[in-house]
Amino acid sequence: MRKVLVVEDDKFISAIFTxxxxxxxxxxxxxxxxxxxAIELCHRLRPDVVLMDIHLEGEMDGIQTAEQLRRELDIPVIYVSSDTSSQVIKRAIVSNSYGFLVKPVNRKELGIAIDLAYYxxxxxxxxxxxERGYRQFISEASMPLMILSEGRIQYLNNLALDLFKTHYMEDVLLSPYxxxxxxxxxxQVESLLDNFKAHGHGFDQINIAMQDVHGQSFFALISGSSIIFNKKKSLQVTLVDNSKAVYAHKRxxxxxxxxxxxxxPYFITDARHKVKGVAPHHLFDNTQLLxxxxxxxxxxxSSAGDGVLTFTNGDKQQVFMAEEVLDATGEVYELLYVPKIMPQ
Incomplete structure (x- = not known):
C-alpha cells in the first residue's frame, strides 16, 4: 500500500482517483x-507518490510544484494531464518526473504508474x-583517483588535484581528459577511452606523459575500471605519480x-645488492660477479662510504658510486655503480 497525495483542480477527476x-x-x-x-501537505504528510495535474489553480503550475517538491523533499511525482503539447512534454521531461499519464486514465494504468514510480x-x-558513499571513499582514498564519463572529468579527489597542481576542482571539471x-x-589513451565506450572494458596500468593545469609535464601510471556514477557507465582512473622513476631511468x-x-667500467645490482650486470671491461677480467x-x-x-665501493682486481683498482633507479612507488629497485671520478 502506497500513501498517495492527489493534486487536481477538477473535482470529478479527483473523485475518480479517490x-x-x-x-x-x-x-x-x-x-x-x-x-x-500541495507543498504544505507534502511537508506535513510525506506521501510516497504524488499525482499531479499540470494546469492548477494559483501561481504555480504542476511542473513548478513538482520541481520544488523534488528539491525540498525528494518525493516522486506522476503528472496527469490532457495537455500533450510539445512544450509541456519537454518541461515534464526536464523536471525529472516519474511518469506522465494522459487523461482519461483507467485504473490499471494508474496502478502500474504508481508502482513503477515508487520502486x-x-x-x-x-x-x-x-554514490555518496563512493564520493566519500574516493575523497578519502590514499591514492589519486578521478572519474571519467564520455572522456570528460566528472570528479577527482584532492590527491588527484595535487597532481594537476590546483586546489580547485572547477579548473578541470568537465574538461576532456x-x-x-x-x-x-x-x-594510446584515446584508443583506451574508445574501447571503454564501446565495450565497457577497463585497462591495466600504463605509463604516460601528462601535464598539469599550468602546462608543466609529469609522468603517471594510470589504470582504469568500470563503475556506475551519476547513473552512467563511467571510468574510474587511478593515477600514480611516476615522475621520479621516469627521470631516474632517463638519467x-x-x-x-x-x-x-x-x-x-660499471656494474648493476638489484636493491639487495645482487650483481645483475657487468660492463665488458678489462677491470673485471677473471672475476665471477653475476x-x-x-x-x-x-x-x-670493499666499502668506501655510504653508496661508495672500491673494486680491486690485482693491481687494478676503481672507486664506484651508486646511482639509484626507482620504481613507480619511489622505492629503489636497482643500483648503477659508476666510476666516482668520471672522465670529462
Missing part, C-alpha cells in the same frame, strides 16, 4: 487543488546513497650511453 486508489489498495492521504497547498524512486535513492595528456601518448640511460661510448651479492664478493669489493 475511487481508483481505494480499489487498488492504496491510501489517499490528502487532496488539494493548487501548488502551494524507481527507491532504486534512485539507493543509487544516490551508493585528453587535454592533460601529452601529444605522444594521446593516441641512468644517459649515463649508460655515456659510459659505453667511453668504454668505462648473481652474487656484494657482501659475498669481499675478495674484490
Amino acid at each position: 475511487m481508483f486508489l481505494r480499489e487498488l489498495g492504496h491510501e489517499l492521504i490528502g487532496k488539494c487543488a493548487d501548488g502551494k497547498d 524507481k524512486h527507491k532504486v534512485d535513492q539507493e543509487q544516490r546513497e551508493r 585528453l587535454n592533460y595528456v601529452h601529444h605522444e601518448d594521446k593516441e 641512468v640511460e644517459l649515463l649508460l650511453d655515456y659510459l659505453n661510448k667511453l668504454g668505462q 648473481g652474487l651479492r656484494i657482501n659475498q664478493l669481499d675478495e674484490w669489493f
